[in-house]
Structure formats: C-alpha cells, structure tokens
Amino acid sequence: MKIVTCVNHVPDTEAKIKIASDGKSVDTSGLNFILSPYDEIAVEQGLRLKEKFGGEVVAVSVGPDANKETLRKALAMGADKAVLIKTNNLCDSFVVAEALKNYLKEINPDIVLFGKQSIDYDNAQVPSLVAEMLNLPSVTTVVKMDFENNQIICEREIEGGHEKVVSQLPIIISVQKGLCEPRYPTLKGIMASKSKPIEEKNYNLPEHKVEIVALRLPPSKSAGKIVGTDVSAVKELVRLLHEEAKVI
Amino acid sequence: MKILAFAEQREGKFKKTAYEVVTAAIELSNQLGAEVFALVIGKNVSGIASDIGGFGVNRVIAVDRDDLEYYSTTAYTKIVAEIASREKAEVLLFAASQMGKDLAPRVAIKLDAGLASDCTALKVENGNIVATRPIFAGKIISDVIIKSNIKVFTLRPNVFTAGSNNGQKAQVENVTINLSEGDFIARVVETKVGVGRPDVTEASIIVSGGRGMKAPENFKLIEELADVLGAGVGASRAAVDAGWRPHDEQVGQTGKTVSPNLYIACGISGAIQHLAGMSSSKCIVAINKDKDAPIFQIADYGIVGDALEILPELTKEIKMILGK
Numbered sequence: 001m002k003i004v005t006c007v008n009h010v011p012d013t014e015a016k017i018k019i020a021s022d023g024k025s026v027d028t029s030g031l032n033f034i035l036s037p038y039d040e041i042a043v044e045q046g047l048r049l050k051e052k053f054g055g056e057v058v059a060v061s062v063g064p065d066a067n068k069e070t071l072r073k074a075l076a077m078g079a080d081k082a083v084l085i086k087t088n089n090l091c092d093s094f095v096v097a098e099a100l101k102n103y104l105k106e107i108n109p110d111i112v113l114f115g116k117q118s119i120d121y122d123n124a125q126v127p128s129l130v131a132e133m134l135n136l137p138s139v140t141t142v143v144k145m146d147f148e149n150n151q152i153i154c155e156r157e158i159e160g161g162h163e164k165v166v167s168q169l170p171i172i173i174s175v176q177k178g179l180c181e182p183r184y185p186t187l188k189g190i191m192a193s194k195s196k197p198i199e200e201k202n203y204n205l206p207e208h209k210v211e212i213v214a215l216r217l218p219p220s221k222s223a224g225k226i227v228g229t230d231v232s233a234v235k236e237l238v239r240l241l242h243e244e245a246k247v248i
Numbered sequence: 249m250k251i252l253a254f255a256e257q258r259e260g261k262f263k264k265t266a267y268e269v270v271t272a273a274i275e276l277s278n279q280l281g282a283e284v285f286a287l288v289i290g291k292n293v294s295g296i297a298s299d300i301g302g303f304g305v306n307r308v309i310a311v312d313r314d315d316l317e318y319y320s321t322t323a324y325t326k327i328v329a330e331i332a333s334r335e336k337a338e339v340l341l342f343a344a345s346q347m348g349k350d351l352a353p354r355v356a357i358k359l360d361a362g363l364a365s366d367c368t369a370l371k372v373e374n375g376n377i378v379a380t381r382p383i384f385a386g387k388i389i390s391d392v393i394i395k396s397n398i399k400v401f402t403l404r405p406n407v408f409t410a411g412s413n414n415g416q417k418a419q420v421e422n423v424t425i426n427l428s429e430g431d432f433i434a435r436v437v438e439t440k441v442g443v444g445r446p447d448v449t450e451a452s453i454i455v456s457g458g459r460g461m462k463a464p465e466n467f468k469l470i471e472e473l474a475d476v477l478g479a480g481v482g483a484s485r486a487a488v489d490a491g492w493r494p495h496d497e498q499v500g501q502t503g504k505t506v507s508p509n510l511y512i513a514c515g516i517s518g519a520i521q522h523l524a525g526m527s528s529s530k531c532i533v534a535i536n537k538d539k540d541a542p543i544f545q546i547a548d549y550g551i552v553g554d555a556l557e558i559l560p561e562l563t564k565e566i567k568m569i570l571g572k
Contacts, residue, residue, distance in 0.1 A: 013520070014519070014521060038502070092362075094362065094363075122381075123366075125352075128353035128354050129354075132353065133357055137321070139434055140350045141350075159345065159346055161441030162439070163439050164440070165436050167435065207395070211393055211394075211395060215388050215389070218386060218527065221527065223544055224532075224549050226552060227551055230553050233558075234551070237549055237562070240549055241531070241533070241549070245510075245549075247530070
C-alpha cells in the first residue's frame with residue numbers, strides 16, 4: 001500500500017501567540033514548534049497500515065525549511081521517507097492544497113492521511129480541497145478505520161454520533177482524535193531518521209484566495225465574582241445565574 | 249447578487265444551525281442588497297422545506313431523492329455546485345458543522361471559490377465581506393477577505409443568533425439533479441446517533457470536568473447536573489488523556505471549540521489550550537479548589553472549593569429553581 005501522510009509544523013498548544021508588527025501576521029520568534037497533534041495521529045495510522053499491509057509511508061509537508069524538523073519527527077516515528085514542498089510565505093489552504101495536489105499526482109498513492117485540521121489556522125479545509133482537486137473520494141474526521149474486500153470502511157464523527165462510510169481506494173482521509181494513539185519515536189528511530197532522505201519539491205503555485213487583513217487579540221475578560229469558598233455559596237451562585245446572568 | 253443559504257437537515261429535521269445560517273444570510277443580504285434563497289437536500293424534505301420561511305427567506309430550493317437518505321460528500325457537492333451555478337449565487341453560507349465543514353471545501357473547488365471557515369462574524373466594509381475567524385483555537389482573532397468572485401463561508405454553530413420563527417411559509421421549488429452511481433463513491437451506509445445528551449459543539453449549556461474530579465466515577469456528578477440542565481458534558485485534555493472520558497467530549501485546542509451560553513468548569517485549572525477552546529462562552533462558572541487557578545481569570549462567577557462537594561449541592565439547588 002502506498003501511503004502518504006501530510007504533516008504541518010505548528011506552535012505547540014501551550015504557546016502564547018503574539019501578533020507581528022505588521023498587524024496581520026504571527027510573530028513566531030521564540031515559539032516552540034511541534035508536529036501538529038492531529039497530523040501525528042495520521043502518521044501513526046499510516047504506520048499501522050504499513051505494518052498490516054506492507055508498502056511505504058511518505059511524510060509530506062508544505063512550507064519553509066523549518067518544516068524539516070517536523071518531517072524528521074515523522075521519520076523518527078517510522079515513516080520511510082519525507083518530502084518538503086517548499087514555499088517561503090504563509091499560504092492559504094487553497095495554495096497548500098494545490099501544492100499537495102501536484103505532488104500526489106506524481107506518485108498516485110492508495111491512501112492519503114491528514115489530521116482533521118492543523119492547530120494553527122484551524123481551517124480544516126485542505127483534505128477536502130485536495131480530494132476535490134484530484135476527483136477522489138474523501139472521508140473527514142475519521143475515528144475508526146477497517147478494510148474488507150478491497151474496500152475501506154470508516155466511521156466519521158458527526159454531532160452526537162457517527163456515520164459509517166464505505167469507499168474504494170484511492171482515498172483521502174482526515175483523522176480525528178480517538179482513531180489511534182501516536183507512538184513515541186524510539187532512540188533507534190531517532191537515529192535512523194537522521195540518515196533518511198528529505199526530498200525537496202518546488203511547484204509554481206497560484207495566488208491566494210483568502211487574505212488576512214488584520215489580526216487582533218480576543219477581547220480580554222476581566223476576572224469575575226468569587227461567590228464563596230464552600231458549599232454555602234451555591235445558593236447565591238444559582239441566584240446569580242438565574243437572575244443576573246439569566247442563563248438558567 | 250444572490251446568496252445561497254445551505255439549510256442543513258438530518259433525518260427530516262432542520263438543525264438549529266440551519267436557522268442560524270438563514271438568519272445570517274438575510275442580515276448579509278440587507279447590507280449587500282442581495283437576494284437570499286435556501287437550499288435543502290435529503291430524502292422526504294419537500295414537506296419541511298417551506299418551514300424555513302419562518303426565518304425570513306421567501307424562496308427554498310429542495311432536492312428530494314430517496315438515495316439522499318444519508319449525507320453523501322460527493323453527491324451533495326455536485327448538487328450544491330450545480331444549483332449555485334444555475335442560480336449564479338455569488339455567496340454561499342454553510343454551518344461549520346460536521347456536514348458543512350466536509351462539504352464546503354469541495355463545493356468551493358467546483359465553483360473556483362475561496363472559503364473562509366468557522367467564521368464568528370460577517371460584516372460588509374466598502375462592499376467587501378469581511379469575515380472574522382478565530383485562529384490558534386481562539387488565542388488570536390483574524391479578519392479575512394475572500395478575493396475570488398464567488399465566496400464561501402462556514403459559520404460556527406451557536407455564535408450567529410437565529411431569528412425567531414414567524415410561522416411564514418417559503419415558496420418551495422423542487423429541483424431535479426442527475427446523479428449517477430459514481431456520485432456516491434464514498435457511501436454512508438449507517439448513522440449512529442446517541443439519543444442522550446447534546447454534543448458539546450451544539451449544546452447551549454456545557455458542564456465540564458477536569459483532573460480535579462479525581463476519578464472517572466466522579467463524573468456521574470457532572471452528568472447529573474448536565475441532565476438537570478439539558479446540558480452537554482465536556483472534559484479537559486487531562487481527563488481525556490487519563491482515559492476518564494471519551495475523546496469526543498474534549499474541549500480545547502486539540503478538542504472542540506465551544507461557545508455555549510453557560511460553561512460550568514469543574515475541577516479544571518484552565519491550561520491555555522483549554523481556555524482557548526471555551527473562552528468565547530457567554531457565561532463561565534468555575535469551581536476549583538485552587539484560588540490561583542487561571543480559570544478564575546476568565547470566569548464570570550467562581551466558587552473556590554472542591555467540585556466533588558459543590559456539585560451535588562449545585563444540582564439540588566438548580567433542580568429546585570427549575571421546579572424539577
């Protein structure tokens with residue numbers, strides 16, 4: 001099975017995000033970057049598919065040289081090779097999808113795995129954009145995956161439940177937490193990752209379709225009222241919720 | 249100019265987000281001087297389609313077919329794109345629901361349109377639609393514009409207020425779209441929906457627990473309060489990672505982003521990644537033993553105390569006030 005996992009390089013979840021002086025980009029200096037957590041699940045699922053069906057896992061990232069750090073992490077987890085599609089500037093989802101489309105057309109994978117969204121810009125678009133560009137089926141926010149008679153059977157999350165989806169390959173999948181637990185790279189894996197290749201690709205990419213015009217911090221909330229320090233405060237709390245906030 | 253409002257239904261019932269999307273479309277049309285029509289897709293939907301008129305839209309297009317009993321990514325994509333092209337819609341609005349988030353990107357590609365997802369506000373400035381969308385799970389707020397002629401937006405559930413239903417019926421046009429087997433390449437064969445509590449992304453009240461709940465069995469205190477309030481149950485990453493609660497309840501940067509009217513955080517200290525996912529809740533109550541816990545910095549009301557002691561009393565008191 002030819003497996004591709006798409007990975008993004010993002011500030012970690014504990015990071016305090018600062019706005020750059022231009023007022024419309026993020027100041028990434030001093031931030032710690034990680035392999036986006038949902039993409040990590042995608043890598044794990046890719047490795048499990050290889051262990052079960054054989055084949056090859058390729059980790060792909062779109063962005064600047066800094067993304068190689070995240071590709072090394074995917075290699076250390078066990079991916080066979082890595083590809084960096086180079087772009088210098090921050091891209092919108094459409095441009096990232098175009099870049100991936102170009103690469104995927106060259107290699108014709110059986111399955112392409114993404115995290116359900118990257119935890120920086122939270123667009124949750126790229127997997128479906130790529131699928132439509134390649135005219136392939138897609139299933140998003142997958143929490144369970146099986147194979148039977150050359151078909152893939154997925155459960156995807158919907159509000160309050162699941163949808164069971166059956167499809168043929170090749171297919172584009174985005175994964176949700178709960179599908180599998182990502183492994184930690186072993187020392188051997190980390191050592192091996194250093195000698196695995198990272199191939200670089202360059203494509204002519206189109207203009208952005210979506211442009212950020214301004215960034216701002218969310219309105220700061222001031223700390224509210226401490227109603228009390230034990231059970232005796234409950235009556236007053238309920239009164240406030242009922243009469244002042246009017247939320248119950 | 250025309251605006252297409254995608255009115256989501258499941259099992260023959262409109263989702264609350266359908267009313268939110270239609271109301272947002274009407275508000276946008278007033279600013280742009282545009283016409284709005286709603287689109288309903290499914291099996292046996294012609295009957296309910298006119299009900300959307302109660303939210304101010306006069307015209308509904310219904311695509312009603314037996315093979316659309318379940319949502320289908322590719323079939324729905326084809327239908328929405330064809331209707332949008334025929335009608336020359338320039339703006340398309342969807343809910344940022346599991347269906348809308350799955351569908352909108354594919355429709356956008358078919359229409360050569362840009363997509364701004366999970367928006368929390370839309371406004372018109374100098375003729376441009378400026379969409380507000382939280383990024384980094386709400387740590388930063390962005391304003392974006394779409395540069396293509398056709399523009400697609402998905403709207404975060406629970407943020408746009410639905411108008412009140414005035415009981416008017418809309419004019420329904422049943423439209424036929426040719427679909428073949430190939431349009432159902434990935435096929436939904438079954439939908440399993442629990443009949444229990446609302447999902448955290450849809451709930452107007454959430455009762456959420458963290459490490460301070462101390463053990464998985466103590467979450468029954470959270471569930472009891474949630475059931476009295478008709479609320480959804482949420483959990484912090486710590487509670488989910490410990491295996492106390494299922495993944496689909498996790499609130500925060502690597503879980504769900506929520507905006508309920510009331511969020512009750514029990515034994516949750518308020519790590520930055522959790523706060524990012526829930527700080528846009530309209531009213532926040534924090535119950536935590538540690539008076540210095542960051543959650544109190546954003547809470548509207550707090551009790552410094554042990555959630556395990558406070559919760560039973562809170563449930564009892566709320567039951568009383570609700571007359572249950």
